Amino acid sequence: MKKIYLSVLALYIGILSLHAQTPIPAKDTTNYKARKLKIDEINYVTAYYHQNGNNSAVTGGIGTEKLSDFANTFDVQLSSLRPNNHKNTLLFELGVDHYTSASSDKIDPNSVSSASKSDTRVYPSINFTRSNENTGNSYGFTGSYSHEYDYQSIGAGFNLTRVSPNKNRQFDLKLLAFLDKWKVILPVELRSSQYGSGSSDDRRPVDYKPRNSFSASFSLSQVINTRLQALLIVEPSYQHGLLATKYQRVYFNSNFTEGVGPDLNIYNERPENLPDNRYKLPIAVRLNYFLDDHYIIRTFYRFYMDDWGIRAHTAEIEIPVKLTSFVSISPFYRYNTQKGTRYFAPYGQHSIDETYYTSDYDLSDLQSNFFGAEFRIAPPKGVFGYQHLNSLELRFGHYIRSTGLNSNILTLHLKFK
Amino acid sequence: MKRFIIWFFCLFTISVCYTSCSTVKPYQKSRLNDTEMELSARKSQKFEQSFQLYREGGSGANGGKSGGGCGCN
Numbered sequence: 001m002k003k004i005y006l007s008v009l010a011l012y013i014g015i016l017s018l019h020a021q022t023p024i025p026a027k028d029t030t031n032y033k034a035r036k037l038k039i040d041e042i043n044y045v046t047a048y049y050h051q052n053g054n055n056s057a058v059t060g061g062i063g064t065e066k067l068s069d070f071a072n073t074f075d076v077q078l079s080s081l082r083p084n085n086h087k088n089t090l091l092f093e094l095g096v097d098h099y100t101s102a103s104s105d106k107i108d109p110n111s112v113s114s115a116s117k118s119d120t121r122v123y124p125s126i127n128f129t130r131s132n133e134n135t136g137n138s139y140g141f142t143g144s145y146s147h148e149y150d151y152q153s154i155g156a157g158f159n160l161t162r163v164s165p166n167k168n169r170q171f172d173l174k175l176l177a178f179l180d181k182w183k184v185i186l187p188v189e190l191r192s193s194q195y196g197s198g199s200s201d202d203r204r205p206v207d208y209k210p211r212n213s214f215s216a217s218f219s220l221s222q223v224i225n226t227r228l229q230a231l232l233i234v235e236p237s238y239q240h241g242l243l244a245t246k247y248q249r250v251y252f253n254s255n256f257t258e259g260v261g262p263d264l265n266i267y268n269e270r271p272e273n274l275p276d277n278r279y280k281l282p283i284a285v286r287l288n289y290f291l292d293d294h295y296i297i298r299t300f301y302r303f304y305m306d307d308w309g310i311r312a313h314t315a316e317i318e319i320p321v322k323l324t325s326f327v328s329i330s331p332f333y334r335y336n337t338q339k340g341t342r343y344f345a346p347y348g349q350h351s352i353d354e355t356y357y358t359s360d361y362d363l364s365d366l367q368s369n370f371f372g373a374e375f376r377i378a379p380p381k382g383v384f385g386y387q388h389l390n391s392l393e394l395r396f397g398h399y400i401r402s403t404g405l406n407s408n409i410l411t412l413h414l415k416f417k
Numbered sequence: 418m419k420r421f422i423i424w425f426f427c428l429f430t431i432s433v434c435y436t437s438c439s440t441v442k443p444y445q446k447s448r449l450n451d452t453e454m455e456l457s458a459r460k461s462q463k464f465e466q467s468f469q470l471y472r473e474g475g476s477g478a479n480g481g482k483s484g485g486g487c488g489c490n
Binding site for chain 2: 043045047049051069071073166167168215217221223224225226227229230231233234235237280282283284286288290296298300302304306308310312314320322328330336338340341362363366368370374378393395397399401405407409411412413415
């Protein structure tokens with residue numbers, strides 16, 4: 001009997017000891033804290049843009065350039081922490097633009113509403129980046145898509161970041177490729193009788209042409225001292241395919257021997273024609289200086305050149321003024337001067353001997369001034385007391401171009417965290 | 418001559434940056450980490466850069482769009 005009691009007691013103590021044993025966690029020597037996918041931030045940017053001018057390329061360099069665009073993007077950034085302090089970041093972005101254009105309506109002025117009078121562009125993208133939280137180094141991949149009535153684009157990219165051990169210098173590389181397809185819409189009077197308008201109710205065929213863009217961006221940022229940091233960017237790019245906008249008209253100073261159009265009786269007008277290749281080389285510098293607790297100076301300069309003969313200098317300055325720790329107003333000014341492409345001439349001034357021709361004033365000699373201000377509020381308890389609304393930015397800019405084009409843009413940016 | 422000026426400007430900027438650089442410790446970066454000091458365009462500039470890209474011949478190296486999608490209007 002004693003043996004039974006002793007056995008039961010031993011068993012009971014054994015069971016108790018099993019329950020009483022709390023596992024001793026293994027000592028974490030890596031500081032690794034696994035974290036599931038969580039939302040870092042959400043951004044919503046919306047803008048209304050309106051322009052007016054009288055040099056529309058659709059009508060050969062004359063006529064209204066009135067255009068309105070309502071643009072929106074919404075992005076969500078998610079991240080998770082992995083072993084060895086690696087962080088995976090996913091960025092989803094969706095953009096939707098809707099524009100109405102008076103000049104595009106002149107592609108076919110006889111129709112009630114031509115194909116490109118208004119259009120909506122939808123462009124989703126996704127980026128995955130893996131970064132090392134200790135070193136700051138990272139790499140990632142991007143995929144993008146864009147769709148509008150007469151244009152589709154598929155894009156892919158790779159990004160790489162290398163940070164110096166003292167974290168005062170950073171090198172970034174971005175490689176991007178866009179494979180685009182464009183429906184070739186011609187001005188109504190230049191279409192042959194067999195060529196379609198491009199609208200869905202017109203069964204006649206239209207051409208589709210590719211336009212591919214490849215770019216590499218090399219940037220080097222450097223902390224210079226406790227108040228000053230700088231960034232140098234070189235971004236060469238190459239475009240190939242249909243680079244002319246075929247529904248933009250060009251009028252000549254004399255007649256071609258052969259007529260075009262449904263009745264072959266148009267002699268002094270052709271669709272825009274530009275080379276199939278374009279090499280671009282922009283080089284830019286940013287310099288930001290923390291003047292004192294109230295003023296910061298943000299500057300930007302860019303030199304641009306391409307093999308169409310365009311040379312441009314762009315300079316920007318923005319001075320954020322901190323009214324309080326959470327409220328700032330940032331007036332800004334941007335100046336751009338441009339030597340236009342050798343293929344440009346105004347309405348009726350192109351010679352029929354020229355191979356390439358355009359009357360698009362965007363590519364002409366011009367100077368532009370852009371100025372305005374941004375209001376920013378980012379209180380610690382959230383904007384309007386809403387904890388997750390981290391910041392609100394409201395920005396207005398007025399643009400004046402020496403060719404007579406004027407525009408206004410109003411942008412609202414909401415950041416949620 | 419113009420090319421010379423451009424290259425001189427680039428080299429000058431780089432050399433000024435590098436020769437005047439001092440090692441800044443992480444705890445000394447409170448000013449540099451200010452949101453307004455970010456060395457990139459603001460998100461609220463995104464659509465400004467888009468319309469400037471279409472209304473001017475120059476593009477790129479400013480964090481804006483460098484391809485994909487037409488926006489030909």
